[in-house]
Amino acid sequence: MGGILAPRAAAFEHRLAALIAVDGVYDLGQISVRNIPTDREAAERLLRSGSAPELDASFEKLTATDATARWAINHGMYVMGVDTPRDFSASYLDYTLDGGIAEQIQCPTLVCDAAEDEFFKGQPEQLYNHLTCPKTLMMFTAEEGAGAHCHPGAMRLSLARIYDWLDNTLTHTP
Incomplete structure (x- = not known):
């Protein structure tokens, strides 16, 4: 549930340097x-x-x-x-970023998505579309072995891409 809990926390805690939602969830309901x-x-x-x-x-x-x-x-x-x-x-039903919650996130945000996510298909895009902060949508594919929710078939690849984003974001954020 980190894909919704981390963004929800970031909406109300504005001291964070960056947020990563693997994989992003907008509304569990x-x-x-x-x-x-x-x-x-x-x-x-x-x-x-x-x-x-x-x-x-x-x-x-x-x-x-x-x-x-x-x-x-x-x-x-x-x-x-x-x-x-x-x-x-x-x-x-009680876990959502709807109603303006996602829009309160201020820090640079990476929303990860899995092309073949059978649980939360479309939700990373919903979260991404509601963000008003600096944002990146990162897609992981079946061809990479990372097409399932949270990318268990390609952890090295997904973590490398996520850490590269984080490194780039933190070194280029004022």
Whole structure:
């Protein structure tokens, strides 16, 4: 969650020399509501409600048939300290840079993106587009072995590019 937590912290702490979002996330709530067939407001009410048996059944079906979703949901429940997939999804609703938060970031910012990110596709661009500070969008590709979220297939390459940006930014910042 560093791709949203670091930018959120930087929005309110203006003494930072630089910010790196690997990979950038604009609004975790988008992940929670994207497969609920209704508008965002109704989906949020459903996720936060005391009872939503149809939604709970859909989570149960998803975790029974999709190994990636099962891992992501189970890991997310552990990380967020909640007991159900719906509670996990509801917890994501509170993590956003919407509403002018991203625009408060002042330091030079690197937003990393993975071409084949199956979790947060499009979110790095959203974050980048909302930034008003000096900014760079850095794409990592499958051809480089770095196309997955956070670039696990090419850590040396991704870290080298990120550190080069940081070195250049810090040596050329007044």
